[in-house]
Ligand SMILES: Nc1ncnc2c1ncn2[C@@H]1O[C@H](COP(=O)(O)OP(=O)(O)OP(=O)(O)O)[C@@H](O)[C@H]1O
């Protein structure tokens with residue numbers, strides 16, 4: 608359960624008094640998520656999500672994340688909107704953390720994504736990339752290529768606590784990625800963590816996107832690669848080409864991929880696997896045993912990475928298997 612910071616009834620009632628949202632009725636911690644503390648909050652005016660920002664969020668980045676939600680929402684993307692307090696601020700302090708209230712989105716995230724979900728996701732991702740144009744703030748990808756080796760250095764001496772062979776798998780792959788990473792792909796604002804638990808559906812229609820706390824400026828196609836890994840493999844980490852094809856087709860129907868983006872997809876898929884293998888491995892080793900949070904298994908991303916290494920081109924592979 609991702610409630611790292613407890614908030615008392617009185618503290619929260621005082622906090623809510625700062626907003627024009629009526630009176631606090633009830634609140635409860637949200638079990639899902641691993642990054643930040645989230646509470647579901649009911650007031651006499653409605654339902655909201657309260658987020659207290661934890662370890663990986665640099666407070667200096669919060670204006671980017673919250674401003675982006677406002678920008679995307681104004682451009683037609685259904686995403687949470689930060690709520691302004693009585694003095695117009697979106698950020699406040701609560702229980703020693705930076706905190707914000709955001710609007711509640713209806714819908715549920717798909718526990719077992721279907722082909723139709725991947726298709727809708729592809730379209731929504733492309734629309735989000737287009738909607739991000741004109742957002743004036745910039746944020747480098749802290750978990751992009753330049754951030755991977757320093758993160759590996761923090762736990763490289765302990766990889767055998769996760770699985771045999773992990774050290775060399777990561778070390779060799781980092782060398783490959785540093786040599787091969789594409790430099791001139793179309794760039795803009797990307798979500799960078801668009802896993803199924805961050806996308807809500809009502810029946811088969813996509814109803815909203817949440818959790819912009821890794822958003823940054825980077826290659827659009829890298830965002831697609833993150834989604835390929837997160838949405839198009841089954842519970843045993845077997846690639847599901849129909850879902851991969853649907854994701855790419857949905858995306859392409861809104862924002863056609865360039866030849867360079869298509870050509871780069873295999874290396875981007877390997878990089879996207881590396882990014883989550885690194886953060887999951889780090890968290891696996893550093894999350895206290897008694898923490899109320901479900902650690903995500905690095906092994907799923909070992910398998911994805913090995914799959915990408917073995918097939919060469921995921922885009923060709925998808926095309927072959929679905930034609
Ligand atoms: N605006 C929202 N509307 C409805 N539910 C929300 C909203 N924001 C968050 N939630 C709920 O809270 C959960 C955790 O939120 P979120 O994904 O932002 O947390 P996180 O700790 O940053 O998670 P992650 O591990 O995905 O990075 C979501 O799965 C969802 O159930």
Ligand SMILES: N[C@@H](CCO)C(=O)O
Pocket residue numbers: 641642800802883886887903
């Ligand atoms: N989406 C991430 C966790 C949140 O950063 C993962 O599945 O590893």
